[in-house]
Amino acid sequence: MKGKLITFEGIDGSGKTTIVNILGKMIENSVITYEPTNTWLGKSVKKAMDEGKDAMTIALLFLADRNEHIKEIKKWLDEGKIVLCDRYIDSTIAYQIEHLKKRIKNPERWIKNIHEPFLLKPDLTFLFVLPVNVAIKRIGNRKKTIFEKKEFLERVQENYIKIAENEKDRFVIVDANKSKEDVANECYKKIKRL
Numbered sequence: 001m002k003g004k005l006i007t008f009e010g011i012d013g014s015g016k017t018t019i020v021n022i023l024g025k026m027i028e029n030s031v032i033t034y035e036p037t038n039t040w041l042g043k044s045v046k047k048a049m050d051e052g053k054d055a056m057t058i059a060l061l062f063l064a065d066r067n068e069h070i071k072e073i074k075k076w077l078d079e080g081k082i083v084l085c086d087r088y089i090d091s092t093i094a095y096q097i098e099h100l101k102k103r104i105k106n107p108e109r110w111i112k113n114i115h116e117p118f119l120l121k122p123d124l125t126f127l128f129v130l131p132v133n134v135a136i137k138r139i140g141n142r143k144k145t146i147f148e149k150k151e152f153l154e155r156v157q158e159n160y161i162k163i164a165e166n167e168k169d170r171f172v173i174v175d176a177n178k179s180k181e182d183v184a185n186e187c188y189k190k191i192k193r194l
Contacts, residue, residue: 003077004194005120007088009160010128011153013135014176015183019128020086022184027084027191031076033069034086041065055099059107062092063114070120077120082191089119090127094159098152124194126187127164128176132157 008016017034024032036042045061066089076083093111100107132153164171172190174183 002080003082004123004191005073005077005083005085006191006194007085007090007122007125008128009087009090009094009125010130010176011132011135011157011160013138014128014130015138015180016086016128018180019126019184019187020084022180023084023187023191026184026188027082029080030082030084032084032086033073033076035069035088035091036062036065037069039065039068041068055096055103059092059096059100059111062096063111066092066115067118070118073120085122088122088125089115090125090160090163093163094156097159098155122170124190125164125167125171126190127160127171127173128183129157129161129173130176134177 008020010016020032020034024030036045041061042065045058045065048058048061073083073085089111093108096111097107100110104110132150135153136150161173164173172187174186176183178186
C-alpha cells in the first residue's frame with residue numbers, strides 16, 4: 001500500500017474532528033473519514049447507543065462497522081491517499097474497556113482478538129489530551145451520548161494514555177488545550193515528516 005493511515009483519538013470534545021477538517025484542507029491527496037461511519041452500519045452503532053442497547057451489542061456493531069470501513073481505507077491507501085481517520089481501533093479499546101468491564105473478563109484482549117484477522121495498523125496516531133472539564137464544556141448543549149459523562153470520560157482518557165504508552169512508536173500525544181491553529185500546525189509537521 002502506497003498511502004498512509006493517520007488516526008486521531010481522544011475523548012469527546014477534544015477537538016479531533018475540527019483538526020481533521022483543517023488538516024484535510026492543508027494536506028494534498030488526503031481523504032477524511034471517521035468512525036462510526038455514515039453507512040447503515042455506522043448509523044446502527046449510533047442508534048444502538050441512543051437506545052441504550054447492551055454494551056456487547058454496541059461493541060459488536062462498532063467492530064462490524066470497522067471491518068467494512070477497513071475495506072474502503074485499503075482502497076484509498078492503494079491509490080496513494082493520506083487517510084485522516086477521526087476515531088479508529090484505539091477509541092473502541094479506550095471506551096469499550098469501560099463499557100464492557102461488567103460483561104466480560106478482559107475486554108481489551110477480547111477486542112484485539114476479534115480484530116486480529118482484519119485490522120490495519122495506523123502509520124501514525126495523534127492522541128488529543130485535555131482536562132475533562134474543558135472537553136465537557138466544549139461539547140456544550142449538544143445531545144449527549146451514553147459515553148459523555150465526566151467520570152466515564154476521565155477513565156477513558158486514562159485508558160487512552162495507557163494505550164499510547166504501550167505504543168510510543170506510533171503515538172503522538174497532543175495538548176488539545178492549545179489553540180486549534182497550534183494543534184493543527186503541530187499535527188501537520190509530524191505528518192509531513194512521516
